[in-house]
Amino acid sequence: MSVPQKPPTGRRIEGIPSPQSRDASSQSQLSPDLTGSVHPETEDANEADTSATGAAQLWEAAAPSRASRIMRAVFVVAIGILAAMSIVRVFAPRSTPVAASVDLPQSWAADRAAAASVAENAARAYLTLNNRDGYQSGISQTWANPPANGAGWDGSGALTVLDSYVVRTTALDAQHVDVLVAVHVTNKGDEKAQTTVSGWIGVMVPVVVSAERASVAGEPALAGIPTPTQTARTERLDIDRDITDATRADAAAFVRAWAAGDATALSAPGAEIDSPPTGLANATLDDWRVGVGEGSEREAQATITWTIGTSKITCHYRLTLTQVASGQGSRWQVQHLTTDTNTKE
Template sequence: MPTLGPTARKVLGLPDPGDWERKKARKRQGKTKTKTATTTTAAPAVQPAAANPWESAAATLKAQGQTKPATPSAPVSTLEPPALPAGSAPWSTLDEKSGTAALRRLGRGALWAVVGLAVITGVRSWIIPNDSAPESTPTPTKTAPAYPSDEAQAVAGRFARLYLTWDDDDPDTRAAALAAVLPKDSDTAMGWDGHGQQDVLAVQPGAVVTATQGQARVRVDVLIRVTEQEATPAAGKKKATPAKTADRWIGLDVPVVQTAGTVVVTGAPGMVGMPTSGPEAPELKTPEADADFARQTTETVDTFFKAYAGGDTAAVTAPGATVPPLPSGVTLVGVKSWTADAGTGDDRTGTAHVTWQLGGAQVEQTYRIELTRVASAEAQRWQVANIHGGTA
């Protein structure tokens, strides 16, 4: 069988035949040294340089494994790591998979999002939530338009004046006036039999009570003057008894309806009674009085009411105040009482009871007066800033 030359063996990676002989000789030499070793382990002998460095390293490791050290000292390895190039790290860098990097970045992003949310909303709201629920906005509901009460009162008041005015000497005037406020083709007589005479002195529309289908009834108080018929002259007398008149208040409930954007009367009204007395008034708390201030300003109040009745209030009212004077024919009898309310400051209020003479009679009335302090370089004084009737 032909043998391969050195060049062929190197190309094919085959060992040299002489290497096997040298390897066997080294093994026999290692066994002899192991048998003659003392209890202390001597340093391994330096092996001659082998043709193959890997075979030398394997023989050394095998010799160390067969020799047992006498002391528990750590075995010293004769193998040294291969020398590294200058400036290189003693480890290798592995490329990280793209999925792992994406998951790590996603986790970091989620963590920072939680931190930002805690800063905005507050950590306390996470631990102790707010128990109060937000108020729900009420859903707007459609409401029916308000009933035209003002128009209903005006129509009912006009109708009441015409309805309660009649004169048997001129019945057509009443019929024509009622036709203007009634629906077309309505009965303008409205139940009147054509007799008697009656006038309306005053009309006062009142409450409007609504019903279905646009209907309502309006309460109207009417002051009427009834003229009684002249009495026939008695036998033996030349003149008849003159006619008498009587004034009285009566009430009417006038039916109306809203149609075609307006309010009209739907039919004949009903006469109702008038109350003979009003309800009981509640007990009102009287303001605490300031007697000292009332004495200081009594002359101011008296002077004002004299000017009030005399027609010139500009000189007794505070700068900027406007108090129209009373009409002519009113005479001041006097200020019966003046009571000032307790208080402090430059604006004070009080109550005055004043007696006037009007129409041949005297009448007592009540006023609320507002005073203000007016100061100048020389002195200061109180003047009337406003006045109105009643105690409210």
């Protein structure tokens, strides 16, 4: 078997340059003819050139195209950008956004409930006029250093306080609160009085609240009382006649049990309805309305007459009913009860 005198392919590939030719002497030294074939010089010149070019192309890789070089460059740049972003996040993490602080008025921290309680007692003592010693002792309960002259009272006449309530509290800052108290007074017990007077008058009481307690901060003063705000009368519900008739007996039983001191058995599961003390009163259902609606909850209105001793008091209520399923079907039970102050828009 003889070795082929030229490579398997002598075909020239366009676009790839041929390797530089070596001289005959170096070629003969590097590649001795071991097969005894004819020496290259005896062959045709064109055939020798073609054989040398084909043999060199078998061992050299094709040069990358322009598109391949561009893609490689883009890939390298993308990898570099991602690596730089990772390093920045590791060594310089994003700071957590901080919510903007809101400056609340100092008056929000004032203990208005404590101030109102002290002010009401102070207002009652301020207008309870009987004798100098009793007056001074009364105002000293809430005022650490009242004036020795009785806070403005000249010692004449007599007044009795029948009732009182807090009208409003006005916080000036975290420690100071002005409280307006309404006081009902009469001079009916004053034997020297030519005429009898009775009525409500306002007393403005300055109060200071400390860590220990609330105290009167200065001399009270008489003031007027604002007129109560006018409100619309309660609208009656549009009646669902079928549910109203079906639930009237259960509602009456609930009212009786509630007034007797325990309505748990007739209330919806989870309902929290406080009952009066046992034996204090009894009540009857005078009017019952269940409003129209959908679903398992309905609004209802009830008029109830309470009897305490020999006195009767009629009250109006708004209730929330819940449909509770049982083994024999379902029934409407009371979930919530409050005063009937809601009005339709």
